[in-house]
Amino acid sequence: EVQLVESGGGIVEPGGSLRLACVASGFSFSNTWMDWVRQAPGKGLEWIGRIRSKAAGGTADYGAPVKGRFTISRDDSRDTVYLHLSSLNTEDTAVYYCWTGGSMGYWGQGTLVSVSS
């Protein structure tokens, strides 16, 4: 059974940083490109970015709203993908999901990040 479990969310002050993690199981993580998607309260989905498998170069692409502030990394030894958030502002308040994409299409349950003073 495929599982994606996010963690690391919480309350952070504007300008602060946070690291989210998504632990995967039930599939070949090292061969899978992983995405992060977020959803602000009452709003639609927004793509944050994607990290390729090491075999495909291991590089990441990012959506315009977060480019330069957020970084995606992976640790295949831990079947984990990370999302490093920095220079946070109130507009970054959202539920953050990891997603497998491709022909897999699995979602984690999400982790809530609240940016507030």
Place this chain on the structure above:
Amino acid sequence: QAVVTQEPSLTVSPGGTVTLTCGSSTGAVTSGHIPYWFQQKPGQVPKTLIYETINKFSWTPARFSGSLLGGKAALTLSGAQPEDEADYHCFLSYSGILVFGGGTRLTVL
């Protein structure tokens, strides 16, 4: 950044057929935009329904189908059920950069 457009809301009668669309500010949507469709019910995690324009997952009900229609990506629901009432999201890929539309709220009434 490109803008992806969806109908803000649609209504379908039980048993009826409805088509949701996903358009691009850059022009006609093609299979190269690798359209995906998602269903999200209130308080729930999104569910991926369609990938790469037309392909279904094992959990995708047969009444849902994906296509390209009139220069847009389309999700057609044939034989709507009350449980299909939900928000539907699409995204398009622009050289590997994914952009979501604003979502369509579908009411079955």
